[in-house]
Amino acid sequence: MTEKWRINCKTAAINFAEQRDISCNEQYMINLFRKTETKTWITTSKGYIVPLKENLMSSTKTYAAQEATTPLAPWTIKRRAPKPHDVEIQILYCGVCHSDLHTARNEWGGTIFPCVPGHEIVGKVTAVGDHVKKFKAGDLAGVGCLVDSCRDCDNCKEGLEQYCSNGMVGTYNGKEKDGSGNTYGGYSKSIVVHEDFVLHISDKLPLEAVAPLLCAGITTYSPLRHWKIGKGHKVGILGLGGLGHMGVKLAAAMGAEVTMLSHTASKEADAKRLGAHQFVLTSDAEQVKKVTGNFDFILDIVSADHDYNFYLSLLRTNGVMVCVGAPPSPAQIPAFNLIFGRKSFAGSLIGGLPETQEMLDYCAEHNIVSDVEVIAMKDINEAYERMLKGDVRYRFVIDMATL
Numbered sequence: 036m037t038e039k040w041r042i043n044c045k046t047a048a049i050n051f052a053e054q055r056d057i058s059c060n061e062q063y064m065i066n067l068f069r070k071t072e073t074k075t076w077i078t079t080s081k082g083y084i085v086p087l088k089e090n091l092m093s094s095t096k097t098y099a100a101q102e103a104t105t106p107l108a109p110w111t112i113k114r115r116a117p118k119p120h121d122v123e124i125q126i127l128y129c130g131v132c133h134s135d136l137h138t139a140r141n142e143w144g145g146t147i148f149p150c151v152p153g154h155e156i157v158g159k160v161t162a163v164g165d166h167v168k169k170f171k172a173g174d175l176a177g178v179g180c181l182v183d184s185c186r187d188c189d190n191c192k193e194g195l196e197q198y199c200s201n202g203m204v205g206t207y208n209g210k211e212k213d214g215s216g217n218t219y220g221g222y223s224k225s226i227v228v229h230e231d232f233v234l235h236i237s238d239k240l241p242l243e244a245v246a247p248l249l250c251a252g253i254t255t256y257s258p259l260r261h262w263k264i265g266k267g268h269k270v271g272i273l274g275l276g277g278l279g280h281m282g283v284k285l286a287a288a289m290g291a292e293v294t295m296l297s298h299t300a301s302k303e304a305d306a307k308r309l310g311a312h313q314f315v316l317t318s319d320a321e322q323v324k325k326v327t328g329n330f331d332f333i334l335d336i337v338s339a340d341h342d343y344n345f346y347l348s349l350l351r352t353n354g355v356m357v358c359v360g361a362p363p364s365p366a367q368i369p370a371f372n373l374i375f376g377r378k379s380f381a382g383s384l385i386g387g388l389p390e391t392q393e394m395l396d397y398c399a400e401h402n403i404v405s406d407v408e409v410i411a412m413k414d415i416n417e418a419y420e421r422m423l424k425g426d427v428r429y430r431f432v433i434d435m436a437t438l
């Protein structure tokens with residue numbers, strides 16, 4: 036036994052006992068760790084040195100909904116120790132998405148309680164498994180809406196993991212593919228994720244404002260890229276909130292002529308500040324007339340029921356309207372509204388891992404971030420209420436130092 040090995044064993048033994056709040060029989064622990072014969076030691080988020088091959092779960096503080104009707108409150112979970120391809124991340128900021136609220140309150144059904152929401156995660160790598168090549172301790176890292184997929188179906192092979200034919204695993208409210216349990220999201224001190232689902236984050240941008248890019252950013256970036264939006268295109272953005280404000284910034288950066296479509300006149304100044312070239316008040320018939328048959332592309336972010344046909348009439352020939360919001364009622368669209376003008380009505384879901392990395396790199400290069408209001412973890416329930424009223428410019432982000 037080398038001196039370094041002995042010291043590591045001893046430290047691990049003490050840490051092992053300390054993490055579990057048990058007294059440490061040093062010799063017993065050293066013997067236990069010797070059996071693992073690991074050559075790799077990792078440092079966990081709490082600064083504990085542990086042998087990689089020991090499946091030491093670490094306790095992690097979170098905020099969770101225990102039931103659909105209870106407010107979010109502190110709860111402790113166990114995160115797995117990093118496996119050979121895993122990256123352990125100390126979460127610094129987590130954005131607050133509308134999906135978090137819907138899931139915590141079981142508004143879409145199927146919520147697994149207790150539920151720890153959060154899928155706009157940025158933080159610092161604290162440990163990596165010994166096969167991880169892309170990350171090392173100290174790197175900035177991000178995790179978005181998914182943490183696993185089959186990697187084998189046509190969609191996965193194309194980097195469209197969000198459409199995995201065998202079902203992607205959500206960052207929260209999902210089930211780990213190895214049967215080890217439920218997934219818990221970013222309202223948490225740390226997370227352990229397979230390196231394939233971890234993203235590189237630039238240090239050029241303020242981290243708290245980068246967090247919302249992991250869901251709101253990619254959800255708007257992906258359809259703009261898929262339909263190759265750029266210079267010469269007239270783009271309408273419908274809905275100015277967490278997603279909409281990213282849609283405006285991204286479409287404008289890509290060179291499109293951007294129009295904010297809104298029924299709230301007071302949003303005009305903000306829309307223009309964010310980069311919109313025009314503002315159309317949709318309740319004003321004169322303004323609407325000017326943009327009828329005008330747009331190449333409309334990005335529809337509204338998740339309340341609304342009349343799709345009205346907006347389809349604003350598309351020019353070959354125009355495309357893409358929904359990323361999901362209203363409760365089914366769409367009622369007469370086929371003629373698409374046939375005349377060869378129009379398309381489409382949908383889009385977040386983005387795959389390669390495209391999410393591309394979006395993060397694009398935002399770093401073009402200095403694009405989300406407009407955020409940073410909150411303390413304890414204020415999450417109040418933030419949900421304000422979010423329901425649209426009272427946020429434009430994304431809440433939790434400072435995880437407050438958990």
Ligand SMILES: [Zn+2]
Nearest residue numbers: 132133134250
């Ligand atoms: Zn989201």
Ligand SMILES: [Zn+2]
Nearest residue numbers: 185188191199
């Ligand atoms: Zn797949």
